[in-house]
Amino acid sequence: MARGPVWRDAKKRWILVSGLMSFLLSIAMLYQMSPFFAKYAEATAGADSGSVGFIFAVLPFSAFAFSVPAAKFITRVGARMAMPVGLFFLAISSLLFGLSDSIFWWTIWRCLQGASASIVYSAVSVLFANAFSNPNDFAWVSSLQEAMSNLGFSIGPTMGGFLFQYGGFFAPFGVSAVGHLLFVGLSCYSPQSGGGGNTPKKKVTASSGSEAKGGSSNDIDEKEAPLLEECGSDDEPEVEHANMVDVMTREVMLVLPAGIIIPALFGALDPVFARHYDHCLGNISPGTTGTLIGVWAFPSVAMALAVPALMEKFTARVVMMIGIFGFVCVSSLLGLSDPSARDSIGWALPLEVGGYAQWALQVFLGLALGSSSIFGWTPVLPVMMEKAAEHVVRTQGVSTKIAMAIVSPAISALFNGAASIGEALGPILGGMLIKKMEFGGTFVLMGLMFAVYFAVLVAVPWKPATEHMSRTEMPSAPQLLRCVSSDLAGGHILAMKEGGATIHVEAV
Secondary structure, three states: OOHHHHHHOHHHHHHHHHHHHHHHHHHHHHHOOOOOHHHHHHHHHOOOHHHHHHHHHHHHHHHHHOHHHHHHHHHHHOHHHHHHHHHHHHHHHHHHHHHOOOHHHHHHHHHHHHHHHHHHHHHHHHHHHHHOOOHHHHHHHHHHHHHHHHHHHHHHHHHHHHHHHHHOOHHHHHHHHHHHHHHHHHHHOOOOOOOOOOOOOEEEEEEEHHHHOOOOOEEEEHHHOHHHOOOOOOOOOOOOOOOOOOOOOHHHHHHOOHHHHHHHHHHHHOOOHHHHHHHHHOOOOHHHHHHHHHHOHHHHHHHHOOHHHHHHHHOHHHHHHHHHHHHHHHHHHHHHHOOOHHHHOOOOOOOOOOOHHHHHHHHHHHHHHHHHHHHHHOOHHHHHHHHHHHHHHHHHOOOHHHHHHHHHHHHHHHHHHHHHHHHHHHHHHHHHHHHHHHHHHHHHHHHHHHHHHHHHHHHOOOOOOOOOHHHOOOOOHHHHHHOOOHHHHHOOOEEEEEOOEEEEEEEO
16 A cells, blocks of 8 residues: 555655645535525525525636636646645635625635636546556545545535634635635645655666676667656646546446536535534534534544555445445435424324434434445545556556546546535526425435435446556566556665566665
8 A cells, every 4th residue: 555655655645644634624624614604695696595505506607617727737836836726825815705795796715716726636636547557556545535525525514514603704805715725825835755855766677587696788768768757756747638438437437426416416515514403403502513514524534544455455336335325314314303304205104393303303413414424425536547557558558647648637627526516516406406396205216316325236237457567468568667656765775677677776
């Protein structure tokens, strides 16, 4: 796994920490207004449920619309330059949102937030894919990213609710803007590899089997061997990036719907969660509402770290099926626990509003929602990245690292675009359905939607890759050289054999 090499290399360590913290901060900002905005917008601007749903949906729809331009921007300037740009505009848009008091300006600043978030999310994914090109390492890093996402879901509504309760509407957005501006500076800093010192220059010797035993050999300086640029480097290799059509393999298209319907569920819940808790628990404060919205993510932070091991043991397909089945149950029970289900579908769980059983059920469903998200959502990006890269390795004969660099912008844009369109459709369609079917009927219907996707996962044959991609046969010595791990910077010698040739790499 990546844990040893990651923490030994200062540059990888910084990429991981800065990327995860930037991701955490942006997620917390995006969801901090869930406990209070619907009521505040109705009181100050006369916004109804449809207008509130539209304002919530504008951000992910903007992120979806900007996903392709964001990928092109990252390809042009590099992920390390793109991330602070996105963080800066997230700070500005958050500040301006907090200073606004009309539906029009809230919509404008949510659009800017969506475009900025698209840059940040795609840049983080590309940085991680390039720095951690081993598929198992990338799955582990993705689980950390999911843990930060869930922590952001917890911190955002909880802090947002209390900041609004005690500091007013501007307080949560001002605090968020300051945090993003701080990370603009931190994300621009980049230490050297190898614990903070200069990365050792590598000397590469290619020789026959007899030469390796003491005969003559030809030394190739790394500066004279462009093929070796990726060895020991965390930088983005200069490659011709794939487009979205190129990376749409069968497995990618099978898991992609999860990247849409899971965010759609959370997008639909986002603007109405507070009202659902009022229906079930009585009139509770914004701080309590924020805590209830965020509580589900706390245990899932730890659970996310176990997902890579579960994927290796049981396959990503099985892990995803567990998560999707969980969504079937949780969404249906959320709908049936709301008293409005009696009017929309003719029956609701016989629970007293504000009673102990209702409180216990809502907390349990929150925790179950977080668990389902971990199992259903965490494998999506690693599987998409691995299967697309595996296709490039097989068809072009390049190394895993080069393949990941080729597909990472397109896969990141595809994944973030799918998530964004799901988050955008959720509030819009959810708002339309809630007007006709109330909360209860809407989320029972969503449970049926997840049941259909669960049946697809069960019925469609799919065998995810279980072999490490670095085991793919490489037909030539230069291609073998591409597979040299960055862990060789410590100074020891690696010998790889193909036929009668031995390739030596050592730090000098």
